[in-house]
Amino acid sequence: MNSDVRYRVERIALALMSASGVVVLIADLLGWLDALAPGGALPKVTLLILSTVTVFLLLEIDRLRKLDVVQEQVTALDEAVQTRIARLDDTVQSQVARLDSSFRTQLAKLDIDTVAQQLKQENYLGVIRVHEHFPETEFNAFVDAASQEVVVLQTWMPNLEQLRQSLEKALTDQRIPVRIMLLHPSSPVAGLRDEALRRVRDPAFAVDVRASVQRCLAGLAELHTAVPAESRELLRVRVYNSLPSIAVHKVDEHFLVSSFLHRQLAIDSAQMEIDGGDTTMGRQVRQELDTLWDIGHDVAFPDWRESLRNIDL
Known part of the structure; x- marks a missing residue:
């Protein structure tokens, strides 16, 4: 109203x-x-x-x-x-x-991952970190998360026992290839490496490279036997007769790279950690791995000794 x-x-x-x-x-x-x-x-x-x-x-x-x-x-x-x-x-x-x-x-224009990758490429060629010696814990963590492959390039693997569990898991549970390249125990390079390791050291610290490679092959034979039959073909080992330039532990697109210095093992040398197979350092390391793999010869397990006798140096 x-x-x-x-x-x-x-x-x-x-x-x-x-x-x-x-x-x-x-x-x-x-x-x-x-x-x-x-x-x-x-x-x-x-x-x-x-x-x-x-x-x-x-x-x-x-x-x-x-x-x-x-x-x-x-x-x-x-x-x-x-x-x-x-x-x-x-x-x-x-x-x-x-x-x-x-x-x-503005965010769409700023691809942070791309910028970070460019900076790594331009300033460090893919190297993201340097370890004082081989980081076994980090490497095993890389292997546990691997989805593509694991590759090792060494004269021999002094730390095989420390890496064995993660390698066995990669073969059995993750079902990914594991490729290992070792120096042929009868290669003349074995004698040169012997000399490099003991030249400036007390003879008591001498390392028998040939015997070390053979022990490593025996350990890999045990690993081959330990994994299920369907996983054994994923483990491939080759021996090469050449002078290796670097030691490499590769997991997917992640690399740990060291040099064969006098007086110390490669795993005791500084390790460059490289992230990315498409970086400058990553491409060079992959090329070296491919080269050594191509000139190498397959080792058949479990009778690896007979396999070595059938390889002409």
């Missing part, structure tokens, strides 16, 4: 009630009420009270009307605030959406 109409109706109703109270009072004074309702004192009092309240309400109705005005103003203010909030929300959402779109566009 419109507030003006309601205001008028209230005024009229209160005026009628007030007039009724005055009429009742006059009628009582003139004795008309006693004639109409003998002994009606209570109704008279009630009418007087109502008349008093009505008069009071008539005096206060303007103030009560102001409450309606305040209510209308509060309602209008609330609607205005809600409208402004809605507009502000739409504006903020639009700005956030534009900022997010711009941010995504």
